[in-house]
Amino acid sequence: MLNEGDQAPNVTLQAADGSAQPLAALRGDKALVLYFYPKDDTSGCTREAIDFSAQLAAFEAAGAGVLGVSKNSPKDHAKFTAKHALTVPLATDPDGSVCEAFGAWIEKSLYGRKYMGIDRATFLIAADGTIAKIWRKVKVPGHVDAVLAAVKAL
Numbered sequence: 001m002l003n004e005g006d007q008a009p010n011v012t013l014q015a016a017d018g019s020a021q022p023l024a025a026l027r028g029d030k031a032l033v034l035y036f037y038p039k040d041d042t043s044g045c046t047r048e049a050i051d052f053s054a055q056l057a058a059f060e061a062a063g064a065g066v067l068g069v070s071k072n073s074p075k076d077h078a079k080f081t082a083k084h085a086l087t088v089p090l091a092t093d094p095d096g097s098v099c100e101a102f103g104a105w106i107e108k109s110l111y112g113r114k115y116m117g118i119d120r121a122t123f124l125i126a127a128d129g130t131i132a133k134i135w136r137k138v139k140v141p142g143h144v145d146a147v148l149a150a151v152k153a154l
Contacts, residue, residue, distance in 0.1 A: 001103045008125045009101035013091035018074050031064035035122040036104040040072040040080035044140050051144040052088040064151045069093055124150050
């Protein structure tokens with residue numbers, strides 16, 4: 001399990017265009033907000049993506065990029081982005097290795113049925129690659145504002 005202060009795992013995501021994107025290249029020389037969400041076009045995931053999109057310019061002005069991650073395909077992401085006019089970039093973790101590296105692949109329970117799925121979690125990765133802040137089991141209302149405040153405090 002990752003903790004604040006740990007180095008972010010050196011993982012590779014699949015970008016919207018299908019290309020491989022190492023996390024370090026996505027971050028560049030700025031902070032990165034990496035948020036994991038269960039599935040495109042579900043109510044909580046849609047609200048979170050819309051909220052991050054609405055504040056994307058504020059994150060960039062504060063020196064951080066934002067990237068949403070799920071196991072949905074690039075094609076699904078493109079439909080989701082177009083349907084809701086999202087501006088926040090989305091990446092795909094087709095094999096779940098990035099979710100596992102960040103501890104966001106967990107056992108869940110719904111109506112007594114246990115299954116594996118993505119935990120709604122957000123990681124603020126500082127420009128030096130260390131994890132500055134972690135939010136697990138995220139509740140969507142007010143979350144983006146809390147993350148933006150943490151970015152501004154870096």
